[in-house]
Every structure is written in structure tokens, then in C-alpha cells.
Amino acid sequence: KNEVEQSPQNLTAQEGEFITINCSYSVGISALHWLQQHPGGGIVSLFMLSSGKKKHGRLIATINIQEKHSSLHITASHPRDSAVYICAPHSGGGADGLTFGKGTHLIIQP
Amino acid sequence: GAGVSQSPSNKVTEKGKDVELRCDPISGHTALYWYRQSLGQGLEFLIYFQGNSAPDKSGLPSDRFSAERTGGSVSTLTIQRTQQEDSAVYLCASSSIAGPSNEQFFGPGTRLTVL
Numbered sequence: 001k002n003e004v005e006q007s008p009q010n011l012t013a014q015e016g017e018f019i020t021i022n023c024s025y026s027v028g029i030s031a032l033h034w035l036q037q038h039p040g041g042g043i044v045s046l047f048m049l050s051s052g053k054k055k056h057g058r059l060i061a062t063i064n065i066q067e068k069h070s071s072l073h074i075t076a077s078h079p080r081d082s083a084v085y086i087c088a089p090h091s092g093g094g095a096d097g098l099t100f101g102k103g104t105h106l107i108i109q110p
Numbered sequence: 111g112a113g114v115s116q117s118p119s120n121k122v123t124e125k126g127k128d129v130e131l132r133c134d135p136i137s138g139h140t141a142l143y144w145y146r147q148s149l150g151q152g153l154e155f156l157i158y159f160q161g162n163s164a165p166d167k168s169g170l171p172s173d174r175f176s177a178e179r180t181g182g183s184v185s186t187l188t189i190q191r192t193q194q195e196d197s198a199v200y201l202c203a204s205s206s207i208a209g210p211s212n213e214q215f216f217g218p219g220t221r222l223t224v225l
Contacts, residue, residue: 030211031211031212035216040218041201043203044216088153090210094166094210095158095168095169098155098210099152102150102152
């Protein structure tokens with residue numbers, strides 16, 4: 001089973017700061033998802049990546065397959081970015097190969 | 111267009127009762143997933159439907175849990191003889207492309223409380 005570690009578990013920052021959330025996993029993967037869960041529970045898929053880097057607005061996700069590590073960056077953070085960010089690597093095969101991290105609780109203060 | 115919907119949004123039941131949770135995926139999405147999110151825990155895979163194939167039930171925690179998907183669209187997750195440890199948010203997700211490496215669209219979840 002893929003062991004997924006996210007860091008930090010909790011992060012409070014000021015509006016405008018550059019945010020980095022890290023995800024490490026133990027088993028080789030075919031793809032990795034970054035998800036955002038807002039208070040109230042709704043989950044949105046931010047990125048799905050299998051190599052390199054993806055950018056969407058102020059969000060950037062990178063992955064290093066060899067090092068089994070991915071990062072999610074938020075530039076010019078805003079209070080509306082406050083949410084739980086979840087990393088989910090897929091080690092291939094069936095749906096049970098998708099493992100979810102426990103999430104990083106991010107609070108951006110105005 | 112309409113996203114994934116789930117009902118009820120909240121369900122409170124007594125230990126030992128059966129419950130049914132419903133998921134309406136995005137129209138045309140052939141893949142459907144059920145997950146469970148317990149307090150303080152990460153998401154946990156339960157079951158995966160893909161088209162007309164036999165479902166992947168490898169995540170179901172016990173034989174009290176079952177799910178079906180009628181007509182390749184709506185899905186129902188049934189928990190029989192509920193226990194307090196079943197209390198969690200149950201999330202459904204759908205995808206237009208087979209396989210969990212592809213983007214999934216999540217519903218708002220059903221919060222189940224077993225007293």
C-alpha cells in the first residue's frame with residue numbers, strides 16, 4: 001500500500017504569501033492528483049499530473065517521479081484559498097491503487 | 111451543466127438500521143466512485159463502477175456495505191445494520207474517462223451519523 005505523507009499538516013499564512021505544500025509517497029505511481037476541499041466539504045480536482053509541472057492561474061503543481069515527491073504552490077495567496085489540500089497518488093491498476101493523503105489545512109489571513 | 115449530486119445531504123440513523131445513499135453522476139460519465147471520509151482521516155476508496163463491467167468492490171470494509179448502479183447512471187450505496195464506526199461523510203465522484211488516474215468530479219457528500 002502506498003504510504004502518503006503531506007506536509008505541513010496545518011499552515012496559516014498572510015494574504016499575498018507564497019505557499020508550498022508537499023506530498024511524498026512510497027510506491028511508484030502512474031499519476032498524482034491534487035484536490036481542494038473547502039469548508040462544507042465540497043472537493044474540487046485541481047491537477048492531475050504524471051510528470052513535470054502544471055500551472056493553472058495562481059496554482060502550480062510539480063512532480064518528481066524519481067524522488068516520489070510532489071509539491072503544490074500557491075502564488076499571491078488570498079483568503080479564498082483557505083481550504084484543505086489533498087494529494088492522491090495512483091499506483092496503477094484498479095481504483096484501490098488510489099491513496100489519499102490526510103490533507104494540509106491552509107488558512108490565509110487577510 | 112449539472113455536477114454530481116448526492117442525497118440526502120445529511121442522514122442521522124440509529125445503530126442497527128439500514129441506510130441508502132444516492133449518487134447522480136454527471137450525465138454521460140461512465141466511471142463512478144464511492145469514497146468515505148471519516149473525521150480526521152483521509153479519503154478511503156470503497157467501490158468503483160466502470161460502464162457495464164463488474165464493479166471493483168475491493169475497498170468495501172465489510173459485507174454490510176453494498177452498492178449498485180442502475181442503467182449505468184444513478185448509484186445507491188447501502189449500509190446494512192449500521193454501526194457507530196460507519197459515521198462519516200460518504201462522497202461520490204464520476205469521470206468521463208475510465209481509470210482512477212483521470213480527473214474525477216466530486217459530489218457534495220452525504221454526512222452519515224449513526225447514534
